[in-house]
Amino acid sequence: MALTKSLALVIRFRPYRETSVLFVGITPEYGTLHFLGKGFRETLKGFMAPFEPMTLLDVVFYERSRAQLQLLKEISEIEHFPNVRQEARTYALACHFADVVDQLPFGGERETAIFKLLIEALRRIGDPALDLECLSAAFKAQVLALAGFGPQLYRCVGCRAEDLNRSRFAYEQGGVVCLKCAVRMGGTLPLSFETLKAFRQLIRQSFEEALLQKMSLEIVLGLRRILDRFISYRLETDLKTRRVLSQLRVR
Numbered sequence: 001m002a003l004t005k006s007l008a009l010v011i012r013f014r015p016y017r018e019t020s021v022l023f024v025g026i027t028p029e030y031g032t033l034h035f036l037g038k039g040f041r042e043t044l045k046g047f048m049a050p051f052e053p054m055t056l057l058d059v060v061f062y063e064r065s066r067a068q069l070q071l072l073k074e075i076s077e078i079e080h081f082p083n084v085r086q087e088a089r090t091y092a093l094a095c096h097f098a099d100v101v102d103q104l105p106f107g108g109e110r111e112t113a114i115f116k117l118l119i120e121a122l123r124r125i126g127d128p129a130l131d132l133e134c135l136s137a138a139f140k141a142q143v144l145a146l147a148g149f150g151p152q153l154y155r156c157v158g159c160r161a162e163d164l165n166r167s168r169f170a171y172e173q174g175g176v177v178c179l180k181c182a183v184r185m186g187g188t189l190p191l192s193f194e195t196l197k198a199f200r201q202l203i204r205q206s207f208e209e210a211l212l213q214k215m216s217l218e219i220v221l222g223l224r225r226i227l228d229r230f231i232s233y234r235l236e237t238d239l240k241t242r243r244v245l246s247q248l249r250v251r
């Protein structure tokens with residue numbers, strides 16, 4: 001077993017037996033891994049803060065295959081994201097972002113870019129200059145693109161027409177569809193031309209630029225509906241964290 005060092009964002013944690021800990025962490029190179037820290041509760045004198053979900057750790061572990069438990073040797077806390085812990089809504093959004101990344105198929109090289117985006121998004125949650133819904137739309141649009149699920153937004157997914165002034169979003173086909181083709185397609189959602197343009201921009205820009213994009217409430221809500229449905233369809237599951245988040249929403 002090789003000794004390996006990595007960053008890991010804790011997403012789930014539980015004490016194990018008398019003195020040990022088990023946690024699940026998202027890493028930049030290996031996707032989601034399960035870790036076992038034997039005797040770690042004694043070392044930490046019962047202080048569990050480093051294992052609190054949404055904490056970024058540096059971990060040293062004996063690397064085994066992805067399906068197995070990784071045996072921890074050392075940990076150190078890198079970042080605790082206090083901004084995320086401000087209120088239930090910011091914490092729920094952070095958990096939802098991590099959940100989306102956790103559920104994405106493991107894809108080797110893209111892991112690092114997706115991990116970086118996740119950490120950057122966690123750093124920006126709770127920033128008073130940013131709207132949480134805009135942040136959420138920017139993160140989801142970009143994470144889909146990085147994972148290889150980027151939607152077709154420039155041509156109709158049915159007839160390849162480029163005139164898309166009046167269109168809908170076909171989440172099963174993964175892109176925009178003209179109204180003529182939409183009639184014979186299942187699984188489409190309303191998409192105004194303004195929303196389509198905003199969607200294109202969110203994917204084309206850097207994350208930092210996307211965060212500053214000005215979007216009306218109508219666009220943000222339209223995008224939320226499309227992105228959530230598209231993600232559920234692609235991941236083949238309705239994430240529990242999405243449902244928790246929707247219960248905490250003010251709009």
Ligand SMILES: [Zn+2]
Pocket residue numbers: 156157158159160161177178179180181182
């Ligand atoms: Zn068409």
